[in-house]
Amino acid sequence: MQPGALSKALKNGAIWGFIVLELIFFSVAGEFLSLSDKAFMDFENMLLLLKQSAPIGIIAMGMTIVMVNGNIDLSVGATFAIAAIVLLDSMTWPIFAGLGDWVIPVAWLLALTVGTLLGALNGLIVWKTGVDAFIVTLGSMLGYRGIVFMFNGENPTSHLNWTLVDFAEAQFLGLHTATWFLLAVTLAIWFLMARTVHGRNAYAIGDNRDAAVNAGIRVGPHMMVNFAIIGFLAALSAVVFYSESGSVNPNDGQLYELWVITAVVLGGTKITGGAGSVIGTFGGVIAIQLLRKGLGHIGADTSTVNLVIGLILIAVLFLDRQLNVKGKEELKV
């Protein structure tokens, strides 16, 4: 084996090893601690896990390309909430009253368009002002959330369309609708990142922005496209989730950005950009959902889940750093 190959293999496979570890741990611990008789690795349970991964997972795919690009988007949770409101509210608008169930694609389209535009707006500001994406999207996170509250105050926005609920709860080849969306988005973004010029340029820009500029890549518009993509995916995530639930609270989607970023980072994407993979992110999403579900399975409450995930995130990044340090060549701090 080449020197460094072991650490490389460890690194690339780390997230999957971690998932296996989680499965074993919760299966064994579940035997002793769980209140239910069902095994943790029950097939139904695993299918449900995939479905529950979808809202975070769909956004995480967009976050992967944005972070590989060297940016970040903190506003996804608020965009998610706005898109949800647009989806549910637009179905009640009088102008669409004559459409019958055809209101569904119209409402979807509206919600997705709004999400895409909100994302593109972030990108446009990052491009034109040169302000760091962290700051820009911190601002839009607050701003977009403000819009959510302006719309309906503290009240939830609700509308149930039973055709839509049937669609959302359907299972095709055993997988739920939401799971299919997650898989389709994962495949699409994987194709974009690994196979297309746009995707390779995203790596180049995140790796060395000056080099990309010098090579004539139009960095600003490129980044805007990626922000539009993540905006679209935040809206898609909302569309998939609220088609089923039918009611959105103004606080919905809060902290989503942090879950999404955690999943992406666990999946091996460099926080400074230039490296990362969609497959890794998929692993990160599954790992987090497993952890949440598994801790629930053995009777831990939500606050414990957050504490554990926080600790694991730091531990994983520390491990990653250790694997990357070549021997003792690094200077002492």
Add this chain to the structure above:
Amino acid sequence: MSDPVLRLENIVKTFPGVRALDGVSFSVMPGEVHALMGENGAGKSTLMKVLGGIHQPDSGHIYMGNHKAVMAGPLEAKAKGIVFIHQELSLAEELSVAENIYLGELPRKSFGRVDWPRLAANANAILKKLNVGFDAKARVGDLSIANQQMVEIARALTVDAKAVIFDEPTASLTDAEKVVLFDVIADLQREGVGIIYISHRMEEIFKITDRITVLRDGQYQGTVETANTNEEAVTQMMIGRKLDLSRNAAHHELGDVALEVRGLSCGKLFHDVSFEVRRGEVLGFYGLVGAGRTEIAETLFGLRDPSAGQILLDGREVRITSPVEAINMGISLVPEDRKGQGLVLGMNCRDNMTLPQVDDLKAGPFVAEGAEIAIFDQYRDRLDIRTPGWRQQVGNLSGGNQQKIVIGKWLSMHPNVLIVDEPTRGIDVGSKSEIHKLLRELAAQGYAVIVISSEMPEVLHVSDRIAAMYSGRIMRSFTAEEVTEDSLIQAISGLGGEQVA
């Protein structure tokens, strides 16, 4: 005589408050290597950005062949056949060699897909032409600096280049690698490409260029035939005054051994290194990048733990486990990357100067500003640091004055041993000789000075003794009297000579 490939006519570019380029005109003939020289801030970079389409000139014209050319952006400049080899490597390290060569122009298939087979084939064809020893699939970050530079050059060959601009291309190359680079330049020359060669290194300029154009403060100083001029004349054009380049031979009495190192090793970085430095002496470390010189300095400064060997200060064995200990024991390190490691660029001159001792300069819980200013004034006068005042941000000073601030900072800690890594990297010619003079003076004042440098003239100029390093070992040490350029090159290339303590 054929037409020039590239002709600049009266280029003017102003930025708020600065006239960066003031009527610059010169031309590059096909097959010519044309040197562009000037001190830092003379306008070379601005001129290159105008050529590259990153800046638009306020007035003046660029001609390519007989046609007026407007460079609206980097892509257009490249399409017109103007290619840059940047000083700071402009590569994406995580991507493959092939992707870097075709960065911004990856071959496409339908749906915006990358055409991988075509990419690999094209890239390998170019690499073959350059005769390099790596594959197009290799990750750029895994290559040596020299090979990364070859990737940059490969990038230049992807287009039908009319003019190739090399910006300090040899800054991080070894002598052997330079030979390869010069071969590539000669090939380009034969193909009728015009070459603009930007460098501070006189030896290279006189070796490979045909003509030299000099800029000073944004103004065109003239173009001369390389064959009809000499270093002194060019330097005078660059700095507007004469410069003393003679070898330093001021001798004085040497004191006791201040630092002795016996059999010091650190992992794979260096092995069994032994040397001593006396008070009043300058010991030069010369070798290729990666030979382990900087790592020895870092070990002496407590930044790395040695795996074997002894360090003796004034004859007493010591263990140095942190920079704080090193400083307390009287060792100071002026690091190689002045801006990254030596200074806090956003802080003012005084605060930078007193940074290591600000803890000791307290009046009650507060920093004693008066004491700080006194220290700054003392070393400003002693080192002749030119700054409007202590409030000046260090980032706004010239490289030479920045380096003096770093040196002053360490002198104010009263060291016995002063280690200076690459004392004049990125510093213009005029200030270089001042720094050299300063290092000699410091030795004369009784400091034991270690100078690490990749520039042979510098090592020869300032050192009393020279340790030649190759691949983590001291291959030979020379006294100033016995050293010759040839023997030095042999020693650092690992040829001939056995290890001498």
